[in-house]
Amino acid sequence: MPSTPKPQGALHGVRILDMATVLAAPVGATLCADHGAEVVKLELPDGSDALRGLQPVKNGVPLWWKVANRGKQGITLDVRKPKGREILLSMLPEFDVLVENFRTGTMARWGLDTETLHRANPRLIVIRLTGFGQTGPYKERPGFARIFEAMSGFTNLTGEAGGPPLHSNYPIGDYIAGLFCAFAIAMEVARLRGDPEAPGTEVDLAATEALFRLLDPLPVEHEQMDFVRGPSGNRASYTAPSNMYRSRDGVWLSLVASSNAIFARTCDAVGLAGWASDPRFATNPARVENLDELDGALVRWFAGHDYAHIAGKLEAGGIPFSKVYSIEDIRSDPHFAERGAIVRMADPELGSVPGPCIVPRVAGHEPAIPRTGPSPGEHNEAIYGRFGLGPEELALLREQKVI
Missing domain, CATH: 3.30.1540.10 (formyl-coa transferase, domain 3)
Incomplete structure (x- = not known):
């Protein structure tokens, strides 16, 4: 008999605390939310995440934020303050994964090094997604998608032969790093599920290495054939036509x-x-x-x-x-329409907004369509209520700008 479709994905029961900013690491957590993980998005109390200011913004409403952080609950917490750090550590035993993407060493300076996090929860999976990794001479450099793309060798493959390299009008480097982030979470969750006594770990994910990992032939063709692959316009230099x-x-x-x-x-x-x-x-x-x-x-x-x-x-x-x-072609194409490639997500401000469907499709599993990303602190009362923080204490924490 065929199995009854269920809304819970393979990551149902996994709890992720996403305290990362902008795109790469948050997208990794979002992909996990698509497949059943419970994801809590932690922001600073002022809602200053740069993604809220990236276009498209309509009448002050951050559209990219809403779709990139879909399926998450939102809380505010300033972990740089002693009380904020204390609250974070008290919550960690209830989470399986913590995702962050601050410059290497930043969390340690806030008193949240890996050892401290694991004292709070020995089985915690700590995902540290940075531009260049936790070691090496560039470990503290800042970076955005275009920097990862340029340094990985990816951008050197685009553009017309003899012309300047070209960036895409989209931060593909962030999304590739996000895919590796989701893979790392699923990989480590599988390890822990297979061994109830296994300890947590720290995952060192460098966005530049994530992009470079996809460029398989570059090192071998350089060593064995002294060939440096470069841009060739829309032609491929490896196959024809x-x-x-x-x-x-x-x-x-x-x-x-x-x-x-x-x-x-x-x-x-x-x-x-x-x-x-x-x-x-x-x-x-x-x-x-x-x-x-x-x-x-x-x-x-x-x-x-x-x-x-x-x-x-x-x-x-x-x-x-x-x-x-173009997106107009995608929205009108009958194949995309029949497969439901665009789904509508409930949104408290806009009613609903369109976004890409959940990928991949799994037999016997019909995932629930997520709602859009939360406003700053939208779920403070619900989430902090689980940890015994009542209205009076939350009001005091707001006054102190801890939440």
Whole structure:
């Protein structure tokens, strides 16, 4: 019999205290919340997290904050103050994971080094996500996504050949580090679930290393072939054809025909009969070597036809391609619509807002749609009430600007 779908994800029962700022580490905690973890977002009492000021902001409402911190409860606490530190340590036994992303050594200066945290909860998983790690000469450097992207070698792969490197108009470095953060949490939770006596740990996650980890061939091709991979525009230097092409009616498409079989079908679709067996193009290394001639022919064919004709030919040939989508295209595409790729999250200020669906999809599990990220201290009473702090004490803590 098929199992009954349940709203609880694999991380149900895991409690995460997210005291990180801006994007990378908070996104890691958010991904865990998507899969059932209970995440409490800890902010300073003044709500000064920089993400609240990043565009898009509509009439003072921080839209990016709301979607990036979805599914979390929010409290305020100034852990730099003695009373705030005391409250934090008193709460830690109720949490499985603490996520932070302050510069290396900052938490220790506040009296919250790993040893102190583990005295409060010996099984605590402490995720320290920084730009460059807990050791090394750059350990105390500040950093943002574009810095990680530049230093990892990632940005050196973008842009036109001979031109300047290009950043994407999106902090992809933060989100990749966030994925590794979520992976680290799941990895360590699995370890502790497998051994009730196992101690907690400290995870040293460097965002620059997270990006570099995805660039597998760079070190080996440099050592073995003395090759430094650089930008090549929309072309790929490792496979061909793989480029961006413009139709006669001005539509940009991305096409990839890496395998010999797909290349042969591409040749049939675009009228390059015999090219698949031509020694200059019969294998991928040969196609890369003779890319100028190959790409020139493809550019001319695409420029000579409207998008509808091109799409029909490529679809009929089973050739991997896509129009370059904007968010308008994504919202109107029937495939995204049927799969529910955009979900609506309840929001106390805006009613509801759209955001990406929970990924991945797990058989037998229908996750509840999260609500948007909390306002500063929205759940102070509920969360601190668990720890015996009543209205009078909370009022005093507010007056002292501890919460």
